[in-house]
Amino acid sequence: MKAKRIFLSLLGLLVLASCQDDFLGLSPQTDRNTLNFYKTAADFNNAVVGTYAALKLSGVYNTSLYWMGEVSTDNTDFGVTTRQAVNVDNFQFVDHTYTSLNDIIYASWRDHYIGISRANAILTRIETAGIADNLKMQYKGEAQFLRALFYFDLVRMFGDVPLVTSEITTADGANSLIRTPADAVYQLIISDLQGAEQSLPVSYGTTDAGRVPQGAAKALLGKVYLTRKEWDKAATKLKEVITSGKFQLLPKYADAFSFATPTNAEILFNVQYKSGNTGQGSGFGPVQASEGARITGGSMRYPTADMDAAYEPGDLRKSFSMKSSYIDANGQAINQRYVSKYVQFGALSGDSDIDFPVLRYADVLLMYAEALNEIGFDTEAVKSLNQVRTRAGLAATKATDQNSFRLAIEQERRVEFAFENQRWFDLVRTGRYVTVMNAKGLTVKAFNILYLIPQREISLNKNLVQNPGY
Structure with missing residues (x-):
């Protein structure tokens, strides 16, 4: 069942919804959850569907990851020029002066843990389930793949x-x-990813299209190894996908x-969406360019002039x-x-079918090339x-070492991945974030390679210590 449809589920059974206010939302809240649920295959299917659905919470792909992965870089501007109390959190990603009360950062922490809690419930109970x-x-x-993805972001x-x-449970x-x-x-x-690649099917039938396949677990594991600079392991795993x-x-x-x-x-x-006034449509496109007769100019996140100039002629x-x-x-x-x-175009505003890519084959190819190059520049990387x-209409690279x-x-x-939430992660992973941003006149400090821990979490849990520099 396609994820556009599997997200239309009885999420009330999971109760861990995005409206919860803090990390305490990890605990189940009703006896129905603990006593009557997680019994049948249908129960577990609904629970898995709910874990996929957490990807669409505001703190994950719906909102926060774009601000943290794109607007905080040289790719994208906020697009709003008037600073008001209502947008102070947004401008912090432009200025790189974050406060621990930033709701966008807080939502990311909270909603990733909501996804983790849903995966944990499945993994805790499924071993003894009679299915x-x-x-x-x-x-x-x-569940293992999704938990790994949530933790990888965090x-x-x-x-x-x-x-x-x-x-x-308390x-x-x-x-x-x-x-x-x-x-x-x-x-x-x-x-988790090693377990997922052993457990996941290579592919699905039409009715289940959209669920995570084995290849995605391998690709994400390759990205994890790349992030940890384990070049040989990354190259090996990514080549398996290729x-x-x-x-x-x-x-x-x-x-x-x-x-x-x-x-x-x-x-x-x-991350898949389905329009139709069911609450499952994507509002991401209209945020980039609000729609009137065609485009009315209501965009909130503009590509920067530097991003505009980054494309080679003919790309x-x-x-x-x-x-x-x-x-x-007005036709102007x-x-x-x-x-x-x-x-x-033509979709209801805020109710689009457009999906958001998490892993693409182009990513596999470029990660593989990067891993090989770190092992030693060679023709296979090139x-x-x-x-x-070539697919982009460009000539071969001129890199020679x-x-x-x-x-x-x-x-x-x-x-290749413009506006796909990868720029900040890429530059931090390669140790280039501070250098690249500062070279372009953006004031970024060394400690900005991590985000701060939300104050609400520190207030609830005195064991949490703030990241250095904040």
């Missing part, structure tokens, strides 16, 4: 974080947790984002990903950049990079 072994393996693998954004691997069960060293968090992430033959670059860049074919040979894993990705002007409701041309990658450039190839990869990732 078919094949379903048990699949649901376990899905550890990269915040560093040491509380490591919770089982259900919290109201104050989270109030004494300590921050677990990042290495230990990564070990859980790796273990040689599997299950994924490929589509002929046209735009095809990977087509709402008509949201699951395709290039997408390993998406076919640019015209799909962003526009430099729009026609307003307005010279203003906006993100067009997620805009679905070949992988050039596959992506390891250092120039590093910069070529950095550039290629920027334009």
Whole structure:
């Protein structure tokens, strides 16, 4: 059942909704949850569906990751010029002067842990569940992948974080947790992904299209190894995805984002949406470029002039990903950049079919090229990079050594994954965030390679210590 449809679930059974106010939301809140649920295959399916649905919470792909992964970089501006109390949190990503009361950062912490709590409930209970072994393996693998993804975001954004691997069943069960060293968090992430790749199916039938396949677990594990600079392990795992033959670059860049074919040979894993006034549609596109007769210029997150200039002449990705002007409701041309990658004309505002990519095959190719280059610059790395450039209508890379190839990869990732929440993570991973931002006149401090711990969490749990510099 396609994730656009599987998100239409009885999420009330999970009760861990985005309206919860703090980390205490990890604990189940009704006897119905603990006594009557998690019994049948249908129960576990609903629980897995609810864990996928956590990806769409405001603190994950719906809002926070865009601010933390894009607006905090040289890719995107806020787009609003008037500073008011209502947008003070937004401007902190422009100024890089974060406060511990920032609601966008708080939502990211909170909602990632909501996703983790849903996965933990499944993993705690599924071993003794009386359901078919094949379903048990699949649901376990899905929960492991999703828990790993949530923790991977958290550890990269915040560093040491509380490591919770089982259900919290008391109201104050989270109030004494300590921050677990990042290495230990990564070990859980790796273990979960290794388990997921053993349990997940290689592919699904039409009715289940959109659920995470084995290849996505391998690709995410490759990204984890790349982040940890375990180059050999990263290259090995990513090559498994490449040689599997299950994924490929589509002929046209735009095809990977087509709402008509949201699951395709290039997408390993998406956050999926379905329009129709059911509450499952995506509002992400209209935030980038509000729709009137066509585009009315209400965009809140503009591509920067630097992003506009980052594309090489003839790069076919640019015209799909962003526009430099729009026609307003009066038919007048307005010279203003906006993100067009997620805009679905004709859809209801805030109710689009456009999915959000988490893992694409282009990412696998570029990560593989990066890992190989760190082992030692070679022709196979160049070949992988050039596959992506060829699809974009560009000539082969001119990089001729390891250092120039590093910069070529950095550039290629920027334009290939523009507005996909990867820029901040990429620059921090390569140790280039502070250097690149400061070189472009953006004031970024060394400690900005981590975000701060929300004050609400520190107030609830005195064991939590703030990240240095904040």
